[in-house]
Amino acid sequence: MDFRASAFLALAAPVLAALVTMAPARAENARAAPAQVARALGAWELSNPAGDRKCEVAFKPERAGPGFAIGFHADCASLFPAIGAVSAWSVAPSGAIRWLDRAGTAQFEFDETELGIFESLRPGDPTVYFLTNLGLAGQQPPAADEVAGIWTLGQPAGRALCTLDLKAELAADAGALEQRFALVVTDGCERSIAALGLASWRLEREILVVAGRAGSLSFRRETDGRWIKTPQDNRPLVLGRP
CATH class of the missing domain: 2.40.128 (Lipocalin)
Known part of the structure; x- marks a missing residue:
């Protein structure tokens, strides 16, 4: 982990401690292990299988409605119109990443297929969505x-x-x-x-x-x-x- 990432997590730690123990309205985050939330913070990339559509996404530690704040690059909505309803992110107890609308309904659920690389299929949507953690992808997990x-x-x-x-x-x-x-x-x-x-x-x-x-x-x-x-x-x- 580089200095910037370490500093970011250090500043985010008090927020994480509060959010992962939040009560019922945010029960999903309360069930997620703090380490699962911490590993998700930072820069991500959303893409399609061909890689010809990509955009930057930021997972933030601040509270936002039913989960945590999420930031999309300006071109994300035009490249991936389905993200229009997304207003927050959360981590399921399984470690899956969920993108939520304002009511807390999951619009996307990304499962980890290899270290730092997640995939989502949505009912009725022909696009396969890939979500890459730019701080983890390409690393080898310890044995x-x-x-x-x-x-x-x-x-x-x-x-x-x-x-x-x-x-x-x-x-x-x-x-x-x-x-x-x-x-x-x-x-x-x-x-x-x-x-x-x-x-x-x-x-x-x-x-x-x-x-x-x-x-x-x-x-x-x-x-x-x-x-x-x-x-x-x-x-x-x-x-x-x-």
């Missing part, structure tokens, strides 16, 4: 064997808080088709981390999630190989190799 092993959890420029052993074996309670692996926390873990009862880890595309009986933490990998907690907040955490 489980790259992530397994010993990690130190701590503050970016401070002390270590805990040592985590991300096992290569599946968690004991993992389902038959579930890629959720065992995690062991060492003794002497800082109290707030120990209280989570962390016991498993998994990869959700490019996001690493460590989970326990009382909560979870999500991380995204930096270019230096460390993993930074996402979304960013007033207590940043980093996973690094000891």
Whole structure:
């Protein structure tokens, strides 16, 4: 992640924290994991399969009616008239991106087909719509064997808080088709981390999630190989190799 993206997420973090816990009128965003919302912020491109129609789209963190604010380049409406009713975006619990009208009805639902590339088919509309996250497309998602092993959890420029052993074996309670692996926390873990009862880890595309009986933490990998907690907040955490 470059400096501009990091700064953008840092500024957006308080808004995200509020929006993903909003009550019933925005229940869909409340169910979406904060990390799913954070990964969607920023610059996107809407296109057709041939690539001869393209326009820029911005996913913003500000609240807008039933979801979050969305910005379309001036030529988008003429290239893709179907977006005329779109006034907000949201993330479904599955990770799908939804474009909503003012009433909160989904006008588009984009499913992720590969990292950072989403596709939508609309009933009665012959066009296939592609939505590309310009910050993610073209990247290779991490593999489980790259992530397994010993990690130190701590503050970016401070002390270590805990040592985590991300096992290569599946968690004991993992389902038959579930890629959720065992995690062991060492003794002497800082109290707030120990209280989570962390016991498993998994990869959700490019996001690493460590989970326990009382909560979870999500991380995204930096270019230096460390993993930074996402979304960013007033207590940043980093996973690094000891």
